[in-house]
Amino acid sequence: MRAGALITVGSAATILAACGTGPGPSQSGSGGGTAVTLGITTSGDGIVRESGGDCRGSCTAQVANGTQLQLQAVPDPGVSFTGWSGACSGLSTACPITADADTAVTAVFTRPGPVQLPPPAIAPCSGSSECSTTLGSDTEIFAKRLK
Numbered sequence: 001m002r003a004g005a006l007i008t009v010g011s012a013a014t015i016l017a018a019c020g021t022g023p024g025p026s027q028s029g030s031g032g033g034t035a036v037t038l039g040i041t042t043s044g045d046g047i048v049r050e051s052g053g054d055c056r057g058s059c060t061a062q063v064a065n066g067t068q069l070q071l072q073a074v075p076d077p078g079v080s081f082t083g084w085s086g087a088c089s090g091l092s093t094a095c096p097i098t099a100d101a102d103t104a105v106t107a108v109f110t111r112p113g114p115v116q117l118p119p120p121a122i123a124p125c126s127g128s129s130e131c132s133t134t135l136g137s138d139t140e141i142f143a144k145r146l147k
Helices: none
Strands: 006-008 035-043 046-050 053-055 058-064 067-075 080-086 094-099 103-110 130-135 139-144
Touching (some): 058 067, 067 103
Parallel strands (some): 006 058, 035 103
Antiparallel strands (some): 046 067, 067 094, 080 103, 130 139
16 A cells, blocks of 8 residues: 555455555455444555555555454565554564454564674784784684785
């Protein structure tokens, strides 16, 4: 879904196909004629997918009361899914929900920051043209004096 999209659907209609992103969700439920609002938000770099339709940012849909949905958090390359909030919880990328009232869900994605390594402590090359030091148990750094 596009950010800020509002889509109205009936019990057998589709949520996400109106955005042109897929055939739409598989829905089941009582379809009692009463529509409820499903709000999906992503925080970070990723999407929430429902049967081929994607939401990035903030999306809203009207679904029939009792509609069962399978939401899937999909992180962008190099990004990690770190959890759900709202109607979904936990660390699993899958979130089955039944929209039996106005429902909001947020998927949180994080991009790892740069790895910070401490500067190596290489002893001065006093009297020698070559020096070395060990970082941890498996890394050794060599230095050679050029002049």
